[in-house]
Amino acid sequence: MSRKKSTPETRGGKAIGAGDRSDFVSVTIADQLFGIPVLQVQDVLGAQRITRVPLAPPEVAGSLNLRGRIVTAIDIRTRLRLPPRPEGQHGMSVVCDYEGELYSMLVDVVGEVLSLENNTAERNPATLDPVWREVSAGIYRLDGKLLVVLDVARVLDFSARVAA
């Protein structure tokens, strides 16, 4: 893969550190709250017809058509080594722009946009599962729950994934 890996310094830099507050689209995957930097989000979609792509990495759920553009769908559950979504739950997609290409992140539920104070941000705990640590750009302390910031670039970089 020719894409440059983002360095830890710039990782999620757009979200963290720019001003006092950062905006995230909150999503829920397997009851865990995640945040995707709002500036990277292009669309939020309901359940879509997804075409399977044979031989693709397991994280790639397939391709879908977003107003004439072909978008590659990434199943975040598979990416995070979570069990598949329960039957009957259709899931939603957050479409992100990464280096000019569109990727659709399949999540369970998309919530609202949260504006979070940067002083509530924490680094990843050292004990976090390596797979999670890889895609997480940090953690925000919210009232009663924690929000894991998804780093889109890292989510898409399967080549560096930690062997299961």
Next chain:
Amino acid sequence: MDDLLSEFLTETNESLSVLDVELVKLEQNPNDPELLGNIFRLVHTVKGTCGFLGLPRLEALAHASENVLGKVRDGELPVTPAAVTLILESLDAIKSILAALEATEAEPQGDDARLITRLTALANGAAPAAKPVKPKKRATAAVTLGPAREAPQSEIVHGARASEGAVQDGKESKESFVAAQSIRVNVDLLENLMTMVSELVLTRNQLLQILRSQKDSEFGAPLQRLSHVTTELQEGVMKTRMQPIGNAWAKLPRIVRDLSHELGKKIDLCLLGADTELDRQVLELIKDPLTHMVRNSADHGIEQPGERTANGKPEAGTITLNAFHEGGHIIIEISDDGRGLDVDRIKQKALATGLATEVELAAMTDQQIHQFIFKPGFSTAAKVTSVSGRGVGMDVVRTNIEKIGGTVELKSQRSKGSIFTIKIPLTLAIVSALIVECAGERFAIPQISVVELVRAVANSENAIEHVNDTPVLRLRDRLLPLVSLQELLRLGTGRQDAETYIVVTQVGTYTFGIMVDRVFDTEEIVVKPVAPILREISMFSGNTILGDGSVIMILDPNGIAAATGEITVTEHAMRGEVQTRAEARQNLTTLLLFRAGQGGQKAVPLALIARLEEIDVAQVEHSNGKPVVQYRGRLMPLISIDSSCAMKSEGRQPILVFTDQDRSMGLVVDEIVDIIEDHLAIELNGDQPGLIGSAIIAGKATELIDAGFYLTRAFTDWFRASGEADWSGKRTKRVLLVDDSPFFRNLLTPLLSVAGYDVTTVESGDRALTLCEAGEDFDVIISDIEMPGMNGFEFADKVRRAGRWQDTPMVALSSYATPRDLDRGRAAGFSDYVAKFDRDALLNTLSETLSERGAA
């Protein structure tokens, strides 16, 4: 109209409009140096282009104006209204000439001497006359209304024909006809349009779907109309992006002409496939690389006329550009018949620049050494000419081509010329594709590589059979290897229907079948590249959105062929390497392994076998004491390998069917074991009739049967003579066998290899000559006479005329061996002439010819 001229008109008219405004501004701000500089540059450009196009009258006028402006810029002349008026007047004169130029494609007659004199006088310091005399302009008597022209190099939207602008009062500065015909549009805008139209199409399709479920809807008629308009709109928008490649090389004839004058060479430029359409953006990006490569060919490739004639080449060199579609790509070949790349000089240069060490160079093939020319700053031109050799070259070319996902390959041979092959993916190009379904998923296969469709139904003539679990299909006297898309794409082990469709696909010369569950119709699709994270999957060349809005992957037949191991097609592999591999592959023989009679495993070249049949023993009849079976309306004799191999008494009996022309023979075997591909190396000669010898095949000692022997048993006249040949005097001599009949090629190959020859076979004289050019050497060439295309005589003539095979002995092989043919053969340059069916004579002739040559 000349494209150059048309472009010039568009550009100059634009510049002149700008100038008008700028000059008026200058009059108001006489001391704005930036404004002055800008005006000066515009006039200078106009002058320069006029000179380039050979328009003396315009050039003289522009030159005089430029002089005045130059002085003004340098502060030698003040900006006075009179001076500005005079320059504006000269601009008007230029405009009128342009108008005439546009109408008649030639400069109008006329004299601007007075205007020029006044301009020169002004430049020399004289105050311009207060009331300028109208110059003798508007010399254009009749402005004819030619058909609208377009400036092909610019992004064009065909507008309404602005014909009303053409006839106007002569005193008014007439709007340029050409300029009004085309407008420049940002490509992004077109891109957006394209996306929007796709969206519209999808919505239209959904509406139509709804309409279909509702009978007698009042929306029917308007929707039909909408549908129609949408289709036209889509086509129109697509067209704006596609342009024939000819536009990119429109300037080449001129460039080559100028170069040939400058360099004192004679060069013919041959442009093929100029109407091959490709995406405008891609076209723009390859324009410069193409021009550069043609310049290179003209400068480095083509030799001086003297050198050419001395080398026996025609005085005029040829540069050929050939563009065509191939397997979802656009291929552009730039070939010249010049001196080729100088490997030694590239080596020296590589050493000098430290790109490689001597040891590394020694280990490299010529092909690898050629690659150095793509390295930055690499120029082998002995002297830097104005044309090329400045070290900015092929590396930039390669970078530009790779930027659009293309590849550039090079094949060169000393004193024969070079071929550059540019392969560009059809990004955004429209292709026709066949939509198929496999395991519930739909895929598109580019129509261009689909040969035919076969419906295979179990227990019918078109049933899929298995040889050691490898599926094959009998297709008109051939066994077609099959690829299961389901297995290939790991789509799970779903149902195996009784009915399977086979998409017979061709990649290069390799034909194979792709097994799919269903076949839909063909659709015009817009190929879109796959996301970067999926690019490593070689099975897909792209993806697309179908009319119903679903995303579908486009299968890449090249990738499938490569994945199934039958052919090595690597995008980045050198064309030469691919060829060598293909040639190495030629030496491999596909063998059918079977068991019959006594002894171990037996083998026969698969290509000799027309079909594998299982016949019902009850159908076997006896005629003249020999077993025969009715096969395709004829009697086919059945032959056993030896007396110990008896036919089964009941049930089904496997037989191998050999067919030549209209005769068939069935060889009774016990069991068909496998089909394998191996290098045929006979280890032991057979001492038993019917056996060529023994070889190690698939790790087992295998007896290679002599199909010829059994053929003669079935039909005594199949060959006129049979029997054991004298295998003495074996030496590994290389034999090239040229025969268009695969049957004879396959028959003679084992025969000759057992006689100790290293056999290479080709199917035509052309292919043989390609081998010759590729630097292959042979001790003797055996050629058939009756061949389609180039016949044996012509081939011999070509070989004898020039080249490395000039002295290679040639033996003609023909079913006609009359004295007249013999004479004709000798005249054409054959050393000997052998009747096709006389195997002994052939072997004797070969050994004689070779020993004669050895003695000589």
